[in-house]
Amino acid sequence: MTATVHTLDARGLNCPLPILRTKKAINGLPSGEILEITATDPGSLKDMASFCSQTGNELVSSAQAEGSFVFRIRKA
Amino acid sequence: MNLSTDTRSRILTKARELFHGRSYADVGIKEICDGARVQKGSFYHFFPSKRDLALAVIDDMAEDWAHGFVAEAFDQSLPPLERLDYMVDAAYYWQKAAKNVEGRMPGCLFGNLALEMSTRDDVLRAKLTAVFEKARNRFSQTLEEAVEAGALAPLDAEATASAMLAYLEGIIMLAKTRNEPELILRLGPAIKTLHIARIH
Numbered sequence: 001m002t003a004t005v006h007t008l009d010a011r012g013l014n015c016p017l018p019i020l021r022t023k024k025a026i027n028g029l030p031s032g033e034i035l036e037i038t039a040t041d042p043g044s045l046k047d048m049a050s051f052c053s054q055t056g057n058e059l060v061s062s063a064q065a066e067g068s069f070v071f072r073i074r075k076a
Numbered sequence: 077m078n079l080s081t082d083t084r085s086r087i088l089t090k091a092r093e094l095f096h097g098r099s100y101a102d103v104g105i106k107e108i109c110d111g112a113r114v115q116k117g118s119f120y121h122f123f124p125s126k127r128d129l130a131l132a133v134i135d136d137m138a139e140d141w142a143h144g145f146v147a148e149a150f151d152q153s154l155p156p157l158e159r160l161d162y163m164v165d166a167a168y169y170w171q172k173a174a175k176n177v178e179g180r181m182p183g184c185l186f187g188n189l190a191l192e193m194s195t196r197d198d199v200l201r202a203k204l205t206a207v208f209e210k211a212r213n214r215f216s217q218t219l220e221e222a223v224e225a226g227a228l229a230p231l232d233a234e235a236t237a238s239a240m241l242a243y244l245e246g247i248i249m250l251a252k253t254r255n256e257p258e259l260i261l262r263l264g265p266a267i268k269t270l271h272i273a274r275i276h
Contacts, residue, residue, distance in 0.1 A: 016169035020148045020162055043173040050172070054261065 003034045003074065010039040011068055018044050019051055022073070026057060029075045034060065037071045044069055084122045086112040092133045096185045097178060099192055100130060100200075130189070131203055137185055138207050145170065150214050156222035157268055160215075160240070164264030167248060172257040183252035187245045212237045228271075235272040243267050
């Protein structure tokens with residue numbers, strides 16, 4: 001079964017805004033669905049990892065592409 | 077951006093960084109000018125004194141935060157008490173990011189300046205009081221909404237809001253002393269348990 005992927009554009013936002021937006025978006029999703037976040041803040045690499053370990057959601061992938069970071073988080 | 081706005085904003089950015097990372101007293105105008113690549117004469121064109129600069133730095137940061145993470149956390153579409161969790165998260169992630177860059181957790185700029193300047197400069201003390209007052213109002217409006225929604229038993233919203241602000245500032249100060257932003261995450265969520273009853 002393929003999980004639905006929701007997207008969040010956090011480009012141009014600085015810490016802690018990408019995390020706050022991610023938290024809001026994740027909170028609105030049913031369990032098992034995926035949120036894909038695109039961010040430009042270099043701090044978001046560490047932030048997304050600690051957000052996931054703090055909240056129990058799963059960081060499925062994090063990748064770098066054309067000056068932005070793309071994260072996929074599965075809602076617990 | 078025109079040249080004049082750019083010069084003023086370079087001074088503000090550098091002063092904010094230095095005041096926040098060190099202190100008001102420790103940083104001189106010359107160091108700020110050197111760091112911002114601005115001549116002293118041009119500095120005094122924008123800021124007649126170091127105190128005027130500090131007032132502008134406080135306004136600038138308060139404005140940034142009010143439109144940035146404070147607006148995001150106190151989002152009207154969130155249930156009132158959840159907004160407090162977002163504020164705690166914002167404080168934690170902000171402090172952690174700053175520690176990752178500088179190696180040390182800088183604390184709250186307003187809290188740092190309040191501790192340093194309240195016995196030295198009544199103008200700065202008044203400015204900081206106004207900033208804290210605005211923050212307290214956000215908390216008290218949230219509390220009033222929570223009571224209205226039935227999520228909280230009636231309380232003294234003003235006093236509880238002050239207690240919440242003091243709690244958050246206190247945690248940040250302790251976390252700064254330990255250079256351990258995780259303390260904000262550990263202790264912060266209990267902000268929701270503060271409750272000061274009305275005196276009849």
